[in-house]
Amino acid sequence: MVERSRAAMGVTVTNAMTQACAGCAVRHAGLCSALSSDEIADLTAIARRKHLSPGQSLVLEGDTAREFANITDGVAKLVRGAEDGRSQIVGLLFQSDFIGAAPGTGQAQTEPHSIVAVTELELCLFPRQRFDTLLHRYPTLENKLLQQTLDELQLARDWMVLLGRKTAEERVATFLLHVAQKMRNSGCGPLDTFDLPLGRADIADYIGLTIETVSRQISKLRKAGIIALDGAKSVTYVDYEGLKERAGF
Amino acid sequence: MVERSRAAMGVTVTNAMTQACAGCAVRHAGLCSALSSDEIADLTAIARRKHLSPGQSLVLEGDTAREFANITDGVAKLVRGAEDGRSQIVGLLFQSDFIGAAPGTGQAQTEPHSIVAVTELELCLFPRQRFDTLLHRYPTLENKLLQQTLDELQLARDWMVLLGRKTAEERVATFLLHVAQKMRNSGCGPLDTFDLPLGRADIADYIGLTIETVSRQISKLRKAGIIALDGAKSVTYVDYEGLKERAGF
DNA sequence: CGGTGAGTTGAAAGCAATCAAATGGCGTGG
DNA sequence: CCACGCCATTTGATTGCTTTCAACTCACCG
16 A cells, blocks of 8 residues: 555646656556657657546447557456446456557547456556557557557467366466466566455456356365465465466466 | 578579569458558568468467468468367468468567468468568558557457357357358358358367357257258358347347 | 445356267268 | 268267356445
8 A cells, every 4th residue: 555655646746747758667668668768758748647446447348449548557457248247358457558449540440348447547648649640650669569469469369268168267277377477567576465456256257257156266276275365355376386287278 | 681682582483473462362452452562572572372271280389480471362270279189269360361470579489379271271471580671661561460460359359258258159150240251351242152161170169169069059040040051061141130139249 | 233245155057068879971982 | 873981060868067046254334
């Protein structure tokens, strides 16, 4: 809770100029790492910061895409939902991940999925048109975007394997490993204890199971001594290798 | 690295000069549509054609990536497999689709999945290094590649919804609609009868079911008068709207 | 101290997987 | 031209994993 003080200040002063890209948490990660000091100034000029609380959405499925964004802190989910209550999370976004349907095309598009904050979320927004202009001006930026998109495609395909062929236990184990890795990338260091960013319902929607099955499998891993729990969210990874085994291929 | 002249590239017998890009089936589709006549000549210079028969593979999961390719005719599958026999098709590639793990990064990578011909397949191959050079020289090419990658990402996420949340009947109906659309894009026109490019086993691996379940659901659709069959592969779409209903959201 | 919502646990039902066998298409060889 | 064998597909019977329905626990908060 202590480390949230900086974010809290960012809320009250939402102008980019007062908190320029130079000192940004993700200045040297993700897209922005592709830009030089001079180039980053152009980005600063069009950037706007925004804060979302858990459950609040940045865009809704079907909306017209108006802006792109970079996540500077927190976790967001990409959700595709059906009228009948079924919904599937098609991606999780962490610190330094980029949000945007189709940059570079120069034409308006409708959002293919909702984007919802699952933790307190800090964003850096870019208006569509202006960002596209920069994209064309700086090839390294477009190249970096291509690489990130390819990474996401790879991840989506990994998830297709999970959803199409893995058992409930394998899915939960894979999910736990996935989150652990992402949390580490987000600067938390190699901790073996941290809070899951998602509740049971979101986990279920991410790995294609029901809440009850997720709960049962987590209990099973706990009873097997693979993980330890403190409350529902705080997880300690006790037997990392055992978890990998249970995650399957 | 010294870049050799285009003339020096005329090594292979089946090289591009004997069948230049200008008259290619996909000259004005996919990646190549982003290039002018002058620019396409550079592509012609590094291109090499190749033919694969059903079951033959272009790359194997884990191999080092050596080349990119364009599909000029036929259908290929992207497969991720496990030792225990389970496997999942993470993508189908049709005419004008691009094959390649991570262009533009300039470094070798291992292939994340095998690429296997499911029909007679005609390819246009590009050596990794040389293609990357062109990518940097022609921004429109890189931009087009970004767009296609974003499209594929969108498709992969659609499939995540299918694999995570749809019933067996919805999966089969969705698959049939998907294939129909792809076949039409491949220049077959708005036919309502054609051969499925995949056998039951591949369909099962694509939509996350077993062969038997796929067969049962197809039979059910036939008995319901939604589709008609002539043998196992030739399908006639009788009730398009009914198929859409059964495909779910 | 009760209310609420998230999570856990139990029992029963359902849907797809598995096991098993029959059918059909197709090329080969008699 | 037909018989045979092989392989893909279909169909049937049973099993079993996950879902569904339901009740209970727990933490948090007014």
